[in-house]
Amino acid sequence: MTASTRTKRSTARPLVITLVVIIVVAALGFAYASPYIALNNLKRAADARDAQTVNQYVDFPALRDSLKQQIAGLLSRRLDLDSNSKLATIGAVIGVTLLGPLVDAYATPDGVAALLNGMPPHGDPGERPPEQSAANNPPAAAAAAEAPASPAAADAANHADTNAAPPQRQSTAGYRGLNEFVVTYRRGTGDAHYSAIFRREGLFTWKLAAIDLNE
Template structure:
């Protein structure tokens, strides 16, 4: 009896550990599916908008400051802050997803499957844990462009997009 209880506990703990490890992948899959369905509400449930907005503001201000000096950084902040405040919201994401969906329509002479296959060949993704509560997905394109999506753990197994690391 005691052996069967300890085996059951071990099985439950192993299953839970597997879920903890797999949970960021599940969240990413659900985000992608919501984006493909153009379901902004479902997509938004996987985004921490205030944290994402702040992350992007800091990065863009630093980039503007490096490339254009203090005045450029100040002017960039005046322009970028309101733009990010609009874009990094559920409504802004809805607009971005709608525009992306319109842009993804197949061109003449090329069906959707061919275009999707070509896009997959050009994009490489990899993910890794960056500590216990952060998971980073690197997206690299064959043309040299890249960015990273940062997911932050909320609770034990819920993940939300909380940052985008720009190149």
């Protein structure tokens, strides 16, 4: 082996090590960022009602099971809290009988869009996800739906809406373990929250797999 050959090999070795380190660091960085990327891609696809892309980021069988359990629990707690109100009890019982249709309605791109825009199911009989315009702009849609009939009242309401601060819907997003990523949303104006739960499939793939309405 000549001196020049040894020199070339000794020069190439640090370059190879540096390249390997860069690749490893880049892979780890992408692995860490992958649930954030999945959340962004899923929200865009759901808002656009791109069913094909939504299917890539949602584990619908797992999401359906989670919705069924969570909504059933929501209705059960409502029965316990409103046990003295006959009308509330009747409404909750009706909600239980309509649990399947409600789950079917939310285990869709429309339902996913609602869940990722701060509008979870409330367990009301006949409830369905908001329309696309409502999901993309919940405060504006709610204001339009509740607008009073008289022009004067409408002007006053619009003025109040203009001065009011927009509600903050998304609260936190981050890892809850190596294979679970959670996005927590404010639910209403109080301290109640709900969470959309993503689970890892493989090294870089994440899918929406559950909803927690008990936060």
